[in-house]
Amino acid sequence: xxxxxxxxxxxxxxxxxxxxxxxxxxxxxxxxxxxxxxxxxxxxxxxxxxxxxxxxxxxxxxxxxxxxxxxxxxxxxxxxxxxxxxxxxxxxxxxxxxxxxxxxxxxxxxxxxxxxxxxxxxxxxxxxxxxxxxxxxxxxxxxxxxxxxxxxxxxxxx
Amino acid sequence: xxxxxxxxxxxxxxxxxxxxxxxxxxxxxxxxxxxxxxxxxxxxxxxxxxxxxxxxxxxxxxxxxxxxxxxxxxxxxxxxxxxxxxxxxxxxxxxxxxxxxxxxxxxxxxxxxxxxxxxxxxxxxxxxxxxxxxxxxxxxxxxxxxxxxxxxxxxxxx
DNA sequence: CCTTGAAGCTCTAGTTGCTAGAGCAATTAA
DNA sequence: TTAATTGCTCTAGCAACTAGAGCTTCAAGG
Numbered sequence: 001x002x003x004x005x006x007x008x009x010x011x012x013x014x015x016x017x018x019x020x021x022x023x024x025x026x027x028x029x030x031x032x033x034x035x036x037x038x039x040x041x042x043x044x045x046x047x048x049x050x051x052x053x054x055x056x057x058x059x060x061x062x063x064x065x066x067x068x069x070x071x072x073x074x075x076x077x078x079x080x081x082x083x084x085x086x087x088x089x090x091x092x093x094x095x096x097x098x099x100x101x102x103x104x105x106x107x108x109x110x111x112x113x114x115x116x117x118x119x120x121x122x123x124x125x126x127x128x129x130x131x132x133x134x135x136x137x138x139x140x141x142x143x144x145x146x147x148x149x150x151x152x153x154x155x156x157x158x
Numbered sequence: 159x160x161x162x163x164x165x166x167x168x169x170x171x172x173x174x175x176x177x178x179x180x181x182x183x184x185x186x187x188x189x190x191x192x193x194x195x196x197x198x199x200x201x202x203x204x205x206x207x208x209x210x211x212x213x214x215x216x217x218x219x220x221x222x223x224x225x226x227x228x229x230x231x232x233x234x235x236x237x238x239x240x241x242x243x244x245x246x247x248x249x250x251x252x253x254x255x256x257x258x259x260x261x262x263x264x265x266x267x268x269x270x271x272x273x274x275x276x277x278x279x280x281x282x283x284x285x286x287x288x289x290x291x292x293x294x295x296x297x298x299x300x301x302x303x304x305x306x307x308x309x310x311x312x313x314x315x316x
Numbered sequence: 317c318c319t320t321g322a323a324g325c326t327c328t329a330g331t332t333g334c335t336a337g338a339g340c341a342a343t344t345a346a
Numbered sequence: 347t348t349a350a351t352t353g354c355t356c357t358a359g360c361a362a363c364t365a366g367a368g369c370t371t372c373a374a375g376g
Contacts, residue, residue: 005322014363016365020362035324035370037324049287053285057263061361067282070276071286077276078271078275078278078282081271082268085281086268092261092264106247117234118229118235118236119232121236121239124236127211127215127229163352173353174334174335175334178334178335192342193343193354195354218333219333
């Protein structure tokens with residue numbers, strides 16, 4: 001039996017996150033000590049490891065929820081799990097393609113910038129107009145024109 | 159002079175987003191008609207294009223704020239703009255590296271899955287244990303162990 | 317046995333970059 | 347003139363956590 005702190009140490013998932021997973025129903029409610037503190041068994045540990053590894057591989061919590069319910073019924077067909085993994089692969093591939101063209105543009109931008117003052121800075125110039133770009137780094141067009149990898153930079157470059 | 163709808167059509171930025179940019183101070187408050195509707199001039203159009211293009215290249219709104227204030231003072235040194243772009247490039251490169259190793263794992267996972275039922279499904283098995291992985295797709299260790307590209311999947315695979 | 321410091325508890329609110337909806341006012345085309 | 351469209355403000359919601367306040371419980375040392 002592990003306290004939440006031990007579980008955190010054993011999995012690398014922070015305690016508030018563990019409680020959050022419990023809150024949204026990804027982890028079952030564990031038994032409590034008489035003092036109301038959570039205690040976890042080996043099964044919970046494994047479940048949390050599964051979640052963490054899936055998150056590392058980029059699966060959304062919703063996808064993980066599905067994968068977990070699949071792995072809870074080991075007699076079912078594996079097709080559904082396979083489909084989720086394939087969808088994730090497609091998603092990763094498209095993000096990859098977009099990022100590569102971003103990289104191209106950024107490199108060009110940085111390389112060309114030889115000016116001294118902003119007025120002849122290529123960085124600003126390129127940002128002002130997509131016509132300066134060689135690749136079409138823009139998202140194709142779906143409902144979220146700017147989404148898909150660009151929106152989650154954690155204070156990328158400020 | 160353009161209405162907000164025309165500005166939207168001209169830039170591809172949706173009207174709520176335009177108003178949002180105004181709200182957070184990325185766009186100045188435009189003049190209004192007597193009926194309180196916003197009207198934009200050419201300068202606003204260019205500023206919004208700049209923002210959109212920077213977003214497409216993955217810059218955060220904070221970084222864009224800095225870039226805009228740089229481009230508003232064209233006599234300054236270009237070094238700051240250059241630094242922001244370089245930081246963004248570094249960020250993109252690291253995301254790229256991570257995504258490539260994710261792709262490797264996902265491909266292996268999907269390819270190996272030949273089982274019929276969950277009980278011998280490689281997908282579930284691989285997710286259960288990082289030891290099955292050939293690359294270390296895990297984020298090195300910084301403050302956000304699971305952040306950096308994985309957290310923004312728009313309903314990736316559910 | 318008592319104390320002290322770490323760890324745990326609940327709860328609320330904040331993060332990024334928007335998006336959705338309600339409920340209304342203004343504009344424009346027929 | 348009337349109907350359709352567009353615009354307005356405001357609040358709330360999304361993912362996936364993170365941070366903080368203010369309290370309680372636990373474990374180890376003296």
